[in-house]
Amino acid sequence: EAGVAQSPRYKIIEKRQSVAFWCNPISGHATLYWYQQILGQGPKLLIQFQNNGVVDDSQLPKDRFSAERLKGVDSTLKIQPAKLEDSAVYLCASSLQGGTGELFFGEGSRLTVL
Amino acid sequence: SQKIEQNSEALNIQEGKTATLTCNYTNYSPAYLQWYRQDPGRGPVFLLLIRENEKEKRKERLKVTFDTTLKQSLFHITASQPADSATYLCALGYSSASKIIFGSGTRLSIRP
Numbered sequence: 001e002a003g004v005a006q007s008p009r010y011k012i013i014e015k016r017q018s019v020a021f022w023c024n025p026i027s028g029h030a031t032l033y034w035y036q037q038i039l040g041q042g043p044k045l046l047i048q049f050q051n052n053g054v055v056d057d058s059q060l061p062k063d064r065f066s067a068e069r070l071k072g073v074d075s076t077l078k079i080q081p082a083k084l085e086d087s088a089v090y091l092c093a094s095s096l097q098g099g100t101g102e103l104f105f106g107e108g109s110r111l112t113v114l
Numbered sequence: 115s116q117k118i119e120q121n122s123e124a125l126n127i128q129e130g131k132t133a134t135l136t137c138n139y140t141n142y143s144p145a146y147l148q149w150y151r152q153d154p155g156r157g158p159v160f161l162l163l164i165r166e167n168e169k170e171k172r173k174e175r176l177k178v179t180f181d182t183t184l185k186q187s188l189f190h191i192t193a194s195q196p197a198d199s200a201t202y203l204c205a206l207g208y209s210s211a212s213k214i215i216f217g218s219g220t221r222l223s224i225r226p
Binding site for chain 2 (some may be wrong): 103
């Protein structure tokens with residue numbers, strides 16, 4: 001069974017530029033999560049989707065971050081404009097059951113903002 | 115807001131000994147608690163889940179306990195091996211549709 005796919009693995013941009021990350025969850029997983037992990041810290045939830053709908057986006061900086069999940073499958077996370085403090089690894093995860101189900105994570109997309 | 119505390123210092127253990135990692139939380143108890151392993155440059159990998167009505171869960175050399183009175187979970191690795199060296203994250207969930215909140219993780223090193 002294929003795992004969660006993310007791209008790109010690495011991205012370096014200047015501040016105020018924009019960037020987009022893509023995630024393809026495990027087939028059949030209804031719930032999709034985007035987490036931000038700053039070096040030395042645990043993952044912080046940015047947004048949670050259940051199929052096409054947003055379940056939680058309370059910690060998403062909506063003035064610069066946006067995310068969508070078209071057709072309840074793939075998802076894209078965008079940052080525009082980027083700030084220095086956005087440098088982090090962006091992890092995508094999916095789960096079959098949602099809530100109590102285990103999360104399956106991708107390898108992450110490492111963003112460096114200069 | 116909910117806070118999750120894990121050992122901030124790295125844990126160094128001699129091979130063969132039991133490693134014990136701590137996860138403490140404040141405020142209200144979660145409906146369940148999960149433990150993940152994360153290797154450098156990789157995404158977290160799920161290890162175990164324990165629900166609020168369970169005291170203990172085991173899986174091979176791993177054991178997790180959950181004490182809602184102390185607001186604490188302990189994660190044990192028995193007969194530790196250098197291959198167990200990684201960062202271990204605890205994560206709390208509060209309902210079937212709620213978000214899952216992660217702690218900052220504990221880095222574990224097993225020396226031969």
